Amino acid sequence: MARTAAHCIFCDLIQGAAEVSVCYEDSDAIAFMDVQPVNSGHVLVVPRDHYESLCDVPPKVAMHLFEVSMRLAPIIRDVSGCGDMNLVVNSGEAAGQNVFHYHVHLIPRRQDDGFDIPLPFPGSQMPDRTFLDAMAARIIAALRDPARRLGTLAAAS
Numbered sequence: 001m002a003r004t005a006a007h008c009i010f011c012d013l014i015q016g017a018a019e020v021s022v023c024y025e026d027s028d029a030i031a032f033m034d035v036q037p038v039n040s041g042h043v044l045v046v047p048r049d050h051y052e053s054l055c056d057v058p059p060k061v062a063m064h065l066f067e068v069s070m071r072l073a074p075i076i077r078d079v080s081g082c083g084d085m086n087l088v089v090n091s092g093e094a095a096g097q098n099v100f101h102y103h104v105h106l107i108p109r110r111q112d113d114g115f116d117i118p119l120p121f122p123g124s125q126m127p128d129r130t131f132l133d134a135m136a137a138r139i140i141a142a143l144r145d146p147a148r149r150l151g152t153l154a155a156a157s
Contacts, residue, residue, distance in 0.1 A: 010101035014048055028061060029068050034105070038115045041080030041108040045069050051102045054091035069104050082108035086117060 013020040014030055023043060024031035034042040045068050051057040057065075073085055088105040090096040107115070 006100070008050060008099075008101050010046055010099055010103065011050055014046070024068060024072060026068075028064050031068060031072060031106075038107045039080065039082060039110055039113055041076045041082065041106075043072060043076055043106040045072065045104040045106065047102060052100045053097065053102055054089060057102050065104055069106055073106055076106055076108055080108040082110055084109040086115075088117065 009018070012018045013032065021033040022030060023033060024045075027048070029045060029047055031043050031045045034044050045065050047057065047061050047065060049061070051061070054062070069087055073087070077083060077085055086105070086107040086109060088107060089103075090098075090105075091102070109115070
């Protein structure tokens with residue numbers, strides 16, 4: 001579901017209209033320090049062009065952002081002194097996205113830092129195998145027939 005275009009703080013940062021601590025940049029991506037970090041060294045990897053969510057990002061751009069993330073991750077681990085790291089994408093409001101310009105969080109982690117993304121989720125229950133098989137079959141069918149998937153999405157709207 002597309003949100004209405006609104007003012008974008010990340011677009012401002014990319015265009016130089018506000019202060020930002022850049023740690024990487026190229027013609028398609030920019031990475032900068034998160035101003036509300038989970039831990040020291042928390043970096044955001046952002047496309048220069050505005051894409052709202054994961055579903056909006058062209059695959060080539062998404063792959064480039066992942067490549068940048070993979071390049072930065074070991075450096076951030078060394079510089080921050082944290083041996084562990086989360087790569088997090090919040091895509092959509094229900095998923096916790098609050099800046100609607102797609103971005104990847106690189107979050108260095110320390111034992112007992114208080115941040116948690118518990119998986120498996122304690123509130124979930126294991127579904128019956130037939131349900132899992134049916135969902136997998138639906139995904140496979142949608143991969144093989146994108147037109148059918150688009151029809152399903154239109155019917156769900």
